[in-house]
Amino acid sequence: MSLPGPRPTLMTAAKSLLARDLRLLWRRRGDAAQPILFAVLVVALFALALGGEPELLQSVASAVLWLSILLAGLLSLDTLFRSDAEDGSLEQWLLSPVPLAWLVAVRVFSHWLTTAFPLVLVSPLLAELMHLPREQLPALLAALALGTPLLSLLGAVVAALTVGMRRAGILLALLVLPLYVPVLVFGAGAVALAARGFDPAGPLLMLAAGLVVCALLAPLTAAAAIRIANS
Template structure:
């Protein structure tokens, strides 16, 4: 049997992953629910004064989104490992990094895009000034794919473990500190009336770099984990 073209393989993988997510659409909304709960807890802890909430709004939303995507990372390769299709991917004649990039893209579409869509709601809950909202959305749009890409490398390293929860967090945490600093930093700068283009451009530069390198690194890590 002749193997199909690489683009056909990618399309098949994309369709399959979308179908699988659709079948478990309840699970897919978990990160969103988690982020809303985290953000809703802050006013209870800090008091309802709009001034305080306004000051911490951007940072809180960023941390909530980050924790929510961390929560969803573990499922990136889990079901594929259980049903053996992950090994099929590794053994397939197509470039593994490209196939993994498709998987990461679907993961980002199904977990992070709902979070970005919910960001205006979260911003409203914490009284974020309207002028900062576009900056927040732009920063989230640049930061969440970075989180998915960097997280995928760490998931690939821990995929063979039965229980990877805490360890995965420990691995991801130091790697995403810069993303958090620049993402939330851009919003804070915008809120303080300072120029915010530089941190956003830095995030964009890292995103381009990560788009090229992270799938390769994920593929290498997966090969180590599955031998």
């Protein structure tokens, strides 16, 4: 038996889900600012711990910036699908005529847009706090633009695997951090190559290749994990 009304298209479903996520985010504006505040706090603590010496800060700037953004993204990773599981939205996703993988991809994009993208925007300020040379800033921004969506896609797979567990925050971090290590290595490595005067295209291409692969496979894998969790 078909449902009454027109069948929703992919773009209609994406717009509705994205609009819903943005409305919920606006109601929790304080929670939305937590990743940015956390990243600023981590960078400031590193700067204070290293004594504020510019040469010393420059030597670890790329690693500290990437680590602060990576850890800030973990704050909201546990809530990627959990709130939908608690209010029954995931069950509606499973019954929807729209492919579940598409809804997962839209949710991952929403997560990146509201958590990681603001961190990318404030990264020049964080780079100034770490005395990162300005000629290295394009390599940093390019690495973050490619790496942060990759972090969101990898995190979505693990979040889907643990969506049926209660208080899975620590377990989620333990499972996802090994997957984040290659992204951290290539992202910080691109900036390190730029600091030495070499072309950072190699690590950036590796991040781009990983992003393409994960963009194709991560939503399908996360959708399968959600089906298993709700079976």
